[in-house]
Each structure stands twice: as C-alpha cells, then as structure tokens.
Amino acid sequence: MNLLFSNDKRGTYPQSWYAATTEPLAPFAPLEGATTADVCVIGAGYTGLSAALHLAEMGADVVLLEAHRVGFGASGRNGGQLGSGQRQDQIALEKMLGSTSARRLWDLGEDAKALVRELIARHGIDCYLQDGLAWSGSSISDVRDLHEYAAHLARRYGYCEIESLDETAFHALCPSPDYKGGILDMGAGHLHPLRLALGLAEAAEKAGVRIHERSHVHHIAHGDKATVRTDAGHVIADQVILAGNGYLGGLDRTVTSRVMPINNYVVATEPLGEDASKVLSRDVAVADSRFVVNYFRLSHDKRLLFGGGESYGYRFPSDIAALVRKPMTTVFPHLRDVKIDYAWGGTLAITMKRMPYLARVRPNVWSASGYSGHGVGNAVQAGKLLAEATRGPSEGFAAFNDIPHSAFPGGGMFRTPLLTLAMSWYAMRDRLGV
Numbered sequence: 001m002n003l004l005f006s007n008d009k010r011g012t013y014p015q016s017w018y019a020a021t022t023e024p025l026a027p028f029a030p031l032e033g034a035t036t037a038d039v040c041v042i043g044a045g046y047t048g049l050s051a052a053l054h055l056a057e058m059g060a061d062v063v064l065l066e067a068h069r070v071g072f073g074a075s076g077r078n079g080g081q082l083g084s085g086q087r088q089d090q091i092a093l094e095k096m097l098g099s100t101s102a103r104r105l106w107d108l109g110e111d112a113k114a115l116v117r118e119l120i121a122r123h124g125i126d127c128y129l130q131d132g133l134a135w136s137g138s139s140i141s142d143v144r145d146l147h148e149y150a151a152h153l154a155r156r157y158g159y160c161e162i163e164s165l166d167e168t169a170f171h172a173l174c175p176s177p178d179y180k181g182g183i184l185d186m187g188a189g190h191l192h193p194l195r196l197a198l199g200l201a202e203a204a205e206k207a208g209v210r211i212h213e214r215s216h217v218h219h220i221a222h223g224d225k226a227t228v229r230t231d232a233g234h235v236i237a238d239q240v241i242l243a244g245n246g247y248l249g250g251l252d253r254t255v256t257s258r259v260m261p262i263n264n265y266v267v268a269t270e271p272l273g274e275d276a277s278k279v280l281s282r283d284v285a286v287a288d289s290r291f292v293v294n295y296f297r298l299s300h301d302k303r304l305l306f307g308g309g310e311s312y313g314y315r316f317p318s319d320i321a322a323l324v325r326k327p328m329t330t331v332f333p334h335l336r337d338v339k340i341d342y343a344w345g346g347t348l349a350i351t352m353k354r355m356p357y358l359a360r361v362r363p364n365v366w367s368a369s370g371y372s373g374h375g376v377g378n379a380v381q382a383g384k385l386l387a388e389a390t391r392g393p394s395e396g397f398a399a400f401n402d403i404p405h406s407a408f409p410g411g412g413m414f415r416t417p418l419l420t421l422a423m424s425w426y427a428m429r430d431r432l433g434v
Contacts (some may be wrong), residue, residue: 018269040237048243050383056207071197077346080378087374112377122217125199132284133188143181161187190285242367246349
C-alpha cells in the first residue's frame with residue numbers, strides 16, 4: 001500500500017479549512033513522454049518547491065514532479081507554525097553535537113525563519129503571516145524548564161525575543177486551566193501553510209520551473225544520468241532531488257530506513273466570534289510541552305485551529321474530529337460542545353534524533369526529509385540547501401549532513417509496531433502528568 005493514495009482522492013486537496021480558504025492554482029499538466037532536465041525534483045511540497053525555485057534562479061533547467069497537486073502533503077496541511085531554532089532544543093543539541101555545531105544549527109534556524117519571511121515578501125505571498133509563538137507548560141516543572149531555556153538562549157545565543165510568563169501572565173494570553181505558565185517567542189510566527197505552498201509554486205513557475213502534477217514517480221533508474229519514470233513519461237536528468245518526505249515510499253531505501261512517516265490531525269471549529277478571547281487574547285500560535293504535542297491558533301475568521309493526536313500506519317481514523325476533540329477539550333473544557341466544521345489528517349515524517357535528514361544518497365541523488373514537526377522553516381530552507389549542494393559545496397547542507405542518523409530498529413516490518421509501543425508509553429505519561 002502507498003501512503004500517497006491511502007487516504008486521499010487522487011489529484012485533489014483534502015477537505016481542510018486551508019483548502020476551503022485558498023483559491024487553487026490552475027492544474028499543471030501531467031508529464032507525458034520523455035524530457036530532459038539538469039535537475040528533476042520529486043515532490044512539490046515546501047522542500048521541492050523551494051529547491052526548484054532556487055535552482056531555477058541559479059540558471060538550472062528544472063522539472064518538478066508531483067503525484068497529486070502542489071502543496072498536497074504536509075506542506076498544505078500542517079499547523080502553520082514558524083518556530084525558532086530546530087526541532088531539538090539547543091541544550092539537547094549541545095549535548096548531542098557539541099557547542100560549535102549546536103551554534104551553527106541555531107544560526108541556520110534563524111536563517112530559515114528569515115528565508116521564509118523573505119520569500120513571502122519578495123513574491124507577495126498572501127499567507128496571513130503573523131509574529132508570535134508561545135510554548136506552554138502543563139506542570140510547574142515544565143514551566144521552570146521553559147523559563148530556564150529562555151534564559152539559556154538569551155545568555156548563550158543572544159536571543160532576546162522570548163518573554164517568560166508565569167501562570168497569571170500566561171492565562172491572560174491563553175486562559176486554559178491546563179497550563180501553568182510558559183514562554184512567548186515574538187521572533188517566531190505562524191501562517192496559512194497551503195497559501196505559502198501555492199505562492200512558492202507560482203514563483204517557481206515564473207522562474208521557469210516545469211511543474212507536472214498528477215505525475216507519480218514509481219521508479220528511478222540510476223547511472224551517470226538518472227531516468228525518473230512516471231506512469232506516462234520519464235525525465236532524464238543530471239541530478240535528482242528526493243523531496244517526498246513522508247510520502248517518499250520505496251524510492252530510496254537509505255532514506256526510508258532513517259525517515260519514518262507518521263500521521264497527525266487537525267480540526268477547525270465553527271467561528272467563535274467574541275468567545276475567541278476565551279482561547280487566545282492575542283494573534284499568536286501555541287504549542288504545549290507534551291511529548292505528543294498539541295498546537296493551536298486562531299484563524300483570521302476566528303476559528304480555533306487545533307492539532308493533536310498521532311497514528312502510525314497507512315490509514316487515518318474514521319472519525320478524526322472525535323480523535324482531536326479529546327485533547328482539545330483537555331486544553332479548553334468550555335469547547336466540549338463546539339461544532340467542528342473541518343477535520344483532516346496529514347502525513348509527516350520523523351527521524352530517530354528528531355532532526356532533518358539531509359544526505360547525498362547517490363553521486364547524483366540528493367534528499368531532505370524527516371522534519372519531525374518543525375517543517376515550515378526547515379523544509380523551505382532544506383530546499384535552498386539542496387539547490388546549493390547540487391551546484392557546489394554548501395556549508396548549510398554539510399551542517400545537517402554531519403548529524404549522525406541511525407536507522408529505525410526493526411526494519412520495514414517491525415519499526416511501526418515498535419514506534420507505536422514507544423509513543424503509547426509517552427502518551428500515557430502525558431495523561432498521568434509524569
């Protein structure tokens with residue numbers, strides 16, 4: 001079974017609030033027959049769109065292949081949070097890689113936010129970009145850790161965009177009885193993810209990228225030149241970029257052994273009107289300190305967009321709204337009976353170290369994936385770094401490539417049950433407040 005076709009109608013966006021509030025682009029024609037390119041990019045999410053755009057701006061002839069529609073996958077379905085740093089915090093990275101490498105990754109995280117903002121401004125992408133991302137703590141110890149981390153970033157990295165909030169101050173921002181305090185990062189932000197993806201696609205097309213939708217890549221023949229085959233055609237390319245993330249399937253075993261797809265879910269409530277202030281008093285996004293993270297924000301039409309719950313395997317649950325309502329009402333008990341207008345799932349990808357996996361998997365094949373829930377900035381930046389790496393040395397690509405990534409235990413047959421067991425343990429700890 002292929003995740004590309006397990007939960008969605010071919011060639012259509014999911015019935016999400018994002019799709020309902022976005023004017024789709026005119027369809028790009030499927031690939032038919034043979035063509036050539038300097039670089040063939042597989043996957044038109046943030047990574048592939050950014051790689052294609054930057055390559056075209058460097059003068060390369062680029063073909064971009066997408067099995068469904070541009071922005072179809074996690075890029076068009078995620079929580080829309082543009083976070084600081086990396087998925088792992090700086091203290092963890094210092095222990096894992098040392099202070100020099102951790103500093104380089106922090107700087108790359110800052111560059112990633114700046115790149116997203118620059119692309120939005122330069123290409124006039126209307127994606128409701130707003131500053132502000134809060135992290136909440138559900139226990140006193142969680143809050144203490146968040147406050148200590150904010151102090152660490154200010155002291156070690158000179159990052160002073162974060163305000164530490166005690167319980168009273170946090171409740172003034174987000175009046176949830178579940179939260180005991182937290183931090184507010186005004187250097188981070190949030191946006192409409194599908195609008196960003198479509199804006200990048202328009203920019204890539206204008207730059208000369210040949211985009212083909214509904215062009216499922218099922219095989220790559222490797223050699224001095226690679227032949228990338230779809231159902232109705234093929235591309236002969238000097239270089240190939242794999243940008244499928246959780247939807248890559250079996251196109252490269254090196255990547256799939258280290259990058260595992262998981263499913264995450266989001267709902268949009270009915271418009272809350274004046275009651276929106278009972279969720280958030282400011283237009284910021286929030287993520288909590290649980291291992292299986294809950295994340296939320298208000299939309300521009302005052303709906304609560306709430307993400308929570310994960311699953312492992314090919315199929316989404318039959319009632320996504322019921323699945324997400326459970327954590328939503330833990331955070332906001334007063335919304336127990338609120339109407340949910342949209343509920344959708346998406347497939348992202350994680351790595352063992354919860355850091356992106358950027359690699360040159362063959363002499364002329366490059367890959368980036370495994371953003372582990374931090375993909376808005378990481379994936380856009382990874383596309384640029386891949387573009388640079390295909391043209392010559394890239395310090396940013398090397399910094400991510402130097403992170404040691406191990407394969408998931410259990411191989412293809414047992415890794416999903418093992419991960420499910422581990423994640424269930426952490427979810428139980430969250431419920432028990434351990």
